[in-house]
Amino acid sequence: KALGVFHERWNAKEFEAIYQSASEAFRAQPKGQLLAAMQAQRSLWGRVVDATQIASSCAPNEVTLLLAVKFENGDGGEVIAWHVPEEEAHLAGVQIVTGPITAPPDANNCKSSPPK
Numbered sequence: 007k008a009l010g011v012f013h014e015r016w017n018a019k020e021f022e023a024i025y026q027s028a029s030e031a032f033r034a035q036p037k038g039q040l041l042a043a044m045q046a047q048r049s050l051w052g053r054v055v056d057a058t059q060i061a062s063s064c065a066p067n068e069v070t071l072l073l074a075v076k077f078e079n080g081d082g083g084e085v086i087a088w089h090v091p092e093e094e095a096h097l098a099g100v101q102i103v104t105g106p107i108t109a110p111p112d113a114n115n116c117k118s119s120p121p122k
């Protein structure tokens with residue numbers, strides 16, 4: 007759900023909403039710089055047309071996703087980190103890279119199992 011909301015806000019250029027719903031650590035960075043960086047990347051790449059998760063990694067209260075993304079201005083990838091302290095995920099970081107991007111089929115995927 008959080009990823010879909012992020013992409014909806016990205017496409018609508020709602021960078022303030024992205025910032026406000028992000029993790030405390032993300033918001034601890036200079037707000038003006040973050041908003042300017044998001045605006046610059048949005049101008050460069052355009053709207054997200056399609057995004058497919060190709061790998062993930064997990065740590066306590068954190069999930070990082072690697073996505074193959076088709077932007078309106080070309081293919082790229084996103085590395086998106088989420089802070090998940092409870093039920094709701096908060097953006098912890100995002101990086102857009104030039105694509106296309108791939109990962110091996112056995113890429114590190116989140117797997118959870120009950121404690122023993």
